[in-house]
Amino acid sequence: MKLGHSTSANVICKVAFDGSEKEDTACVFPQLPLTIRTRYDYVQPAITGVTDSRGEVEEDGKTRDEKVTVTGTATRGETVELFDGPTTSMGTALVDADSTWRREIGPLTEKSYRISAKALYDADPVSSDPRTFTVKFAETPEILAVSDSRGDVAHGTTTYDNSVLVAGSATPNLQIKLLENKQPLITLDVDDKGDWNHRLNDLKVRTYSLTAEALYEIDPATSPPRDFVVAQAVEPTISLVSDLRGEVAANGTTYYRSVTLTGKASPNEKIILLNAGARVDTVDVNASGDWRYVFSSLNLSTYRLTARGDYGSDPESSPPRVFTVAAFISPTITTVTDSVGTVGPNQTTYDTTVTVKGEATPREQIQMYDNGAPVGTPVNVNADKQWTTSVTGLAIRSHSLTAKAIYDAIPVESPARNFNVAAHIEPTLTSVHDGLIEIVNGGTTKRTSVTLRGKVTPNREVQVYDNNNPKHTVRAVDDTWNTTLAVGVGGHSLKVKAVSTGQESQPLRTFTVLPVIPPLNFNTNPVTLSGRIYIIPGSSVLPAFGPGTSVQHEASGGQPHYTYSTSNGNVAAVDSQSGLVTARSNGSATISVRDQAGQGKSYSVSVTGVTQCYGLSANWLSRVGDEAKSRGLRLPSMGELRAISSAFGNRWPLGNSFYWSNESILYWPNPNPFYHCRNLVTGEEKAIMNLNVVPGVGITP
Secondary structure (H helix, E strand, C coil), rough: CCCCCCCCEEEEEEEECCCCCCCCHHCCCCCCEECCCCCCCCCCCCEEEEEEEEEEEECCCCCCCCEEEEEEEECCCEEEEEECCCEEEEEEEECCCCCEEEECCCCCCCCEEEEEEECCCCCCCCCCCEEEEEECCCCCCCCEEECCCCCCCCCEEEEEECEEEEECCCCCCCCEEEEEEEEEEEEEEECCEEEEEEEEEECCCCCEEEEEEECCCCCCCECCCCEECCCCCCCCCEEEEEECEEEECCEEEEECCEEEEEECCCCCEEEEEECEEEEEEECCCCCCCEEEEEEEEEEEEEEEEEECCCCCCCCCCCCCCEECCCCCCCCCEEEEEEECCCCCCCCCEEECCCEEEEEECCEEEEEEEEECCEEEEEECCCCCCCEEEEECCCCCCCCEEEECCCCCCCCCCCCCCCEECCCCCCCCEEECCCCCEECCCCEECCCCCCEEEEEECCCEEEEECCCCCEEEEECCCCCCEEEEEECCCCEEEEEEECCCCCCCCCEEEEEEEECCCCEEEEECCCEEEECCCCEECCCCCCCCCCCCCCCEEECCCCCCCEEEEEEECCCEEEEECCCCEECCCCCCEEEEECCCCCCCCEEEEEECCCCEEEEEEECCCCCCCCHHHCCCCCCCCHHHHHHHHHCCCCCHCCCCCCEEEEEECCCCCCCCCCCEECCCCCCCCCEEEEECCCCEEECCC
């Protein structure tokens, strides 16, 4: 029987180890499957490459050569035929033992080629995928690459260098002109392989658009533009380090093994994250210039992170962002305080609420326990490790407070803080002492200050009440308090009230303060007021008083308030409240004072310097002078007029007018004399002829 290609079969083997020829007694071995091959399997041809004198011609690429070499794979020992398009044969190629084949095709003409390899055997499919390229002997210039210190700068992308290398192709051994934004930069020679290149230096921060223009006949003559942007490299920053609970401050501490880093850098670039100079990872920067990185699996250590730009001159953030990864902190209770201060271990408080403070892992929570039972709600720990809470409703008994971590701390619970809560002591008022004797309840004293003593809850305050009026507060030392209280003449009813509980002392302590009247003190030396002063009798407008025209003796001692009086107000007037005495006319008077207890004292005042002023009718000078004489008066001199004006100022009450003086002045050849006059309100002075009508003021001789 003849088996065909790819026929399946099984190999059967039986062995008689005893030399017997009987098949049914032989040892049977396992069957082995077998596939019959009479030749190699047919495979679909494939084109693996097209090369010219310059190298590989890419798919849909271009060549300037008249010949190219096509290589590929097919079934070994067979033949393939190359075609341009569906029907134009480009020759055949034998397939080598390694299943590869090659064929040089040409001469080529300027056109587009679509080469396929067809199997001259029963392959299915019979032909390879087509490989396309274009033959063009005269080439429009192309800009093939723009590269900076880091490599290729793709079309429309960004470089942070101030120098790039521009490379391209054109027809060999001719020239091209390189342009930037349509402005010529330089004329370049094309080498015999069709290559040209040029380095652009001193680039500015802006957008560039390069083209290459053929200096020979070709259509089109100019390459497509090659655009790129020269940008200022952004120095990377690490702007935020945050953990599960929020920001980790610079030089701060986190208690978590993962943090999130964010920062800024040049858009669409990369940064290299470094820890103390050692590379951690490479991070992409988005189009907004932001980057983000989750740094996990942290060790208990101090980290010094920087971000180095993977662009430009490798700018690096500064200073390093430093933080420490630390283990969770077990809770502790540092203080327990009540309304008066610290409650030490195993001490006693009389409050039903205490404030508890302690330390734990920042930004975590702890739960308070009292005698093993949870109290209150979880307590937040501040960023500085401190926590504070109030424990309320404490019963009168012993208490044992602990703080338990609501996080993975070892140990998880603080040492216990033990103390006792006791009942308040009712306040008492046990002593009222006047400095000489204890004042019994209902007794009397002449002292105006008493010392009070009593008991209350240790270190608490009591407020003193006198006749039910609240006075000052005082704090006990241990359980004893004492204070002084000012008391006035009359009856007093004292009690104290505990500030913390409102409890009042019982019974009331009553006593009476008897009056003690001190002697009245008063200067009784006689006084003479001899200073010159001008008075208008009967007028409420008075001149300005000063030394020599006024005096003030003030009383003291006795029983205030004081009342002052005068025996003759026409000579010396006195202010009943202040005791200020002012002159009114020449003569004598007695000034007296009395206190509320009826004590009185006095002194005498003699007045000698008063000149009284009277208004005279307006008339000729001689008639005004006659009126003054008839009233026992005289006209003043200019000096006296000025003194009167000075004493009253602009308050002169007898009229805003010029007034005659007794001083004349002769204006030759006028036979009528002129007299000096003064306006006693405005102070203006002028000479007025004696026949004019002007008022006068008469003064006592």
